[in-house]
Amino acid sequence: MIRSAIQHWSSLVASLAILAATIGPARADGLDGFVVQDPHYGEVLFHFYQQDQFTALTHLVTARSQNRVQHHQDDAELLQGGLLLSWGQHDEAGKIFERLLDTTDDVSVRNRTWFYLAKVRYQRGHLEAAERAFESISAPLPPELEAERYNLHARLYMDNGRYADAVALLNNWKGDETWTAYANYNTGVALVRMGQLEMGATLLDRVGTMRASTEEMRSLRDQANVALGFSYLQAQLDGDARPVLLRVRLNGPFSNKALLGAGWADSAGKNYRAALGPWLELSDRDLLDSAVQESLLAVPYAFAQLGAEPQAAEHYTRALDIFGTELARLDNALADAGSDRLLNSLLETEPGSMGGWYWELDSLPDDERTRYLYFAIADHRFHEGLKSYRDLAALDKHLAQWQDKLSAYRDMLATRELAYAERLPVLQDKVARFDLPAMLAQQEQNTQRTKQARATRDVVAVAPDVEQKQWRRLLAMESAPAWDTRAASGLQDKQRVLKGVLLWNMDKEFRVRLWRQENANAELSEDLKLAADQFAAIERATDSLPGTVLNFEQRIDALEASIGQLQTRLGGSMGQYAQFLNAIATEELVAQRERLLTYRAQARFALASVYDRMAAQNR
């Protein structure tokens, strides 16, 4: 039983690696307090701060192409690099960061760029280059980035086996509570690996007993206790291991490992009765976890060690039944692994959104087909491949949405063309009936007349039509043949009086009327200018609309063709990923099957031994 456990731990621990994937708290960008000068840059940040990274990236790229982030050139470049990096575009991100370092003198931007460059290089496995980038950071980064910088740098040291440097680095750093917990954890693990268990245990114990208000912190606390518990077991400090392992929550992601370890601690001290407690609890749990599989053999082993052969036989028989059932289910899953059904069922669980770029597959749908992928996702290649497959599926969906939109825009343009064809004759008729040149000439004449009236103080010229008419009639009287006769003398007097009154009135009103006339002329001039502009606009629109529509139609054609080509490429790439992922899944399922077969063989052998002992006792 114990020998077989060693083989199983490799898969158990590999799955733990996935469960422990979030080794640092959720990242922030360090851009808080930024004063937005370009609205479109602020709009990008609005999406970015909501973790809607794909929208932020696409809007940023568009805004930059339209020259709408002029006040934030360097920051926009840096943000674009960071977003690309998060989206797995390491090469493009790297180019941006290197270009930025060549062009900017801003120390803050340069330091942040070095940090991102270090991150790219680390992710690409260029550890020495990553180290150089870390060393180029000349001043503290914004708090959130600073925390990530220290933790990433420490991990880089640990990857290089430089545990002492990692410990020294993290000891010199003070961060917020969450990051400090992670730093203590990482330092503790580094110390244990250096052989300094006592010092490492102090830090791991600190994390293992901390007050945790979030699930993330509770999970880290459990993780620290599991790590510390197993370190004690390794150091043969079984008595210390048990209480530490029992601190792990019973229902957390690390509880199975903790229960198995607690049983081992008791078993190592020959206290098989105590070991049965955690192992029996474990043996009723989901068989997917290899700790549970292990417990199915551990429980009868403990009974056998206690001399309780009948119970041992009963539990070995139970284990054989369970392994048999599980093997049949595994065979079905293996049959599925060759098709796309496994991957499709995984994608069904989360619609193709591109929001969660820090997506980690840490839980699987409770589905007969997919539950065995638990083992496959423990494989880094599978996990990364699935992430890319999912991104590509989401992009495919995204392009399909654009295709629908383009189709709607094409209809819209057709409607515009139709409306244009219908309205054009009506408009042309209106334009033809509107004699703008004649109106402009008339307006010019009016202006000249008013100017003349002002120059000669022509009170009649600005008088209303009625008064002008009266004035003309009074003057006309003087030309009549009978005007100079004696009989007209009375009329002449009247005419003189009326003429005088009229002239006096016109003279009195002259300045007001002249002012009104000049204003009216100016207003008319403005109106005619507007009309002329509108005429020109109508003419331009009449001439350009067919061209504009055609231009849009051509662009839509070209974009639709590009979408089609890209979808073909996406389909091809997704096919390759599916093949790749199915191969890993099959490999893992076969390995799992072999492990179960081995367990079954061991259980059969152990059961036979128990029966032999029972028979011997009865003789």
Next chain:
Amino acid sequence: MELKAKLGRITAVLLLALTTQAVFAGPADPANELAALDQQTQALKKSVLELNRDLFVLEEELLYPSNTQVAVFVSLDVGEYFALDSVELSVDGKNVSNYLYTERELKALQRGGVHQLFIGNLKVGEHELVAVFTGQGPHERDYRRGASLIIDKNIGSKYVELRISDSEQAMQPEFVVREWE
């Protein structure tokens, strides 16, 4: 003894696993299949990103040509005296947008993000914009306040900012509608 030997190996693997982050994978072998697929994926994503940019530009030019385009943005400065719930926007007396903010969006605004509340088309000339802000003011009292602006739309895009800030002196929120310069 057997158990101890096993534990030695287990603990070493366990500690390795616990310190390994899937996101930050160790050195990659560029020759492996995943690396080749990754290169292909990067090229594909780059192409999609460029295409997406062209699609956005086309969409905007088609739906909101720059000579008629008007965009209204909401921004928040501090926001201690006012917890924004919603903004209602009218242009020339016609309601064009009613937006209810989620907590996540509010946090994004508080961190300096700017929300594009409205984008549309307006003719050249004067237009009146009226924004009504609803939320909780000082002492958690319901608060509703309006602000307006007459804009002179010329040829070329016009950007308007609805800004909510804190007046330290009056210990009250301030609502400003202004053209974005």
